[in-house]
Amino acid sequence: MNVSSLLCLSPKFILPEDERPQLSAVTSLDSIPIIDLSGRTCNDGNPSSSLLIQKISNACEEYGFFQIVNHGVPEQVCNKMVTAITDLFNLPPEQRKHLYTADHTKKTTLYNYYLHVEGGEKVKMWSECFGHSWYPSEDIISFLPQEIGTQYCEAFSEYAREIGSLVRRVLGLISVGLGLKEDCMVKILGDEPRLRAQANFYPPCPDPELTLGLPVHTDFNALTVVLQSQVSGLQVIKDGKWIAVPAVPNAFVINLGDQIQVLSNGRFKSVHHRAVTNKFGPRVSMAMFYSPNLDTIIGPIEELVDEEHPPRYRRYHFSEFLQEFYNQEGSRRMVKEVFELPN
Ligand SMILES: O=C(O)CCC(=O)C(=O)O
Numbered sequence: 001m002n003v004s005s006l007l008c009l010s011p012k013f014i015l016p017e018d019e020r021p022q023l024s025a026v027t028s029l030d031s032i033p034i035i036d037l038s039g040r041t042c043n044d045g046n047p048s049s050s051l052l053i054q055k056i057s058n059a060c061e062e063y064g065f066f067q068i069v070n071h072g073v074p075e076q077v078c079n080k081m082v083t084a085i086t087d088l089f090n091l092p093p094e095q096r097k098h099l100y101t102a103d104h105t106k107k108t109t110l111y112n113y114y115l116h117v118e119g120g121e122k123v124k125m126w127s128e129c130f131g132h133s134w135y136p137s138e139d140i141i142s143f144l145p146q147e148i149g150t151q152y153c154e155a156f157s158e159y160a161r162e163i164g165s166l167v168r169r170v171l172g173l174i175s176v177g178l179g180l181k182e183d184c185m186v187k188i189l190g191d192e193p194r195l196r197a198q199a200n201f202y203p204p205c206p207d208p209e210l211t212l213g214l215p216v217h218t219d220f221n222a223l224t225v226v227l228q229s230q231v232s233g234l235q236v237i238k239d240g241k242w243i244a245v246p247a248v249p250n251a252f253v254i255n256l257g258d259q260i261q262v263l264s265n266g267r268f269k270s271v272h273h274r275a276v277t278n279k280f281g282p283r284v285s286m287a288m289f290y291s292p293n294l295d296t297i298i299g300p301i302e303e304l305v306d307e308e309h310p311p312r313y314r315r316y317h318f319s320e321f322l323q324e325f326y327n328q329e330g331s332r333r334m335v336k337e338v339f340e341l342p343n
């Protein structure tokens, strides 16, 4: 793959020692579950469906992450998406430099994440991230050079349609896993969810021990579906140790966001993760974020609260959560902790 990186390993990308990824300490002894969806639905009474729900619940409690295979999204739709992202980041640097913005209120953004380190300095992440809504068309076409914009929008529209159904199906399995009705999460998250996408591009990095592709974070939304190209780089914390998420062909990575942790009253986890870089080749991923809209009220679901399980979070409008998220920009955010109730 031919890439035109905008990044060169200048001091502004080099992390202080205590923030470096320590790649040799990443364990290969554990890995997030790989779950076969094979056409199952929630309430078909089939024993293998109950097993599937059990596997998903266990993954949500233990890891907050899992991969799914045989999910029904055509391979060619995913391949087209990865190609469109790659072509976008193959644009000559001068054709995309001017698109950069740090203004997160813009509908479409090309963005470089950073980390605030001691002494108040910002260290840049070794990545470029293209963020937009799930209904792009005009926004994106006017943002990108025409040919790339058209190719990207075509690939994305098809991709978003598939992921839309997949997310609802996974939210159904998660709801049933919590002992709730299949449509419970989708209903709470509302008829007009906030749907954002982020295409991440990580060029090869001369020294992956000194940099990060994305800082350690949890996703602030409800559920994320990640498609990664055939290069791994995503890592997840489990029992205080980093574990790598392998690139499995035709799989999606599913991770729970903060809103599901709150709705499940802490039973299902939104877990810290990061993206690391590698020397050998570029890596591409697409994260599809499904959130409630700003006016939605989020708090532990009533059926999950009783004397034994008192509410662990106060109720809030999602807009409050988002405000707190942006207030903590650049730090290792602890957003949901702000909404915790004393026990
Ligand atoms: O690149 C990846 O695999 C992870 C992306 C991610 O965590 C995010 O976009 O929130």
Ligand SMILES: [Fe+2]
Binding pocket: 217, 218, 219, 273, 287
């Ligand atoms: Fe993430």
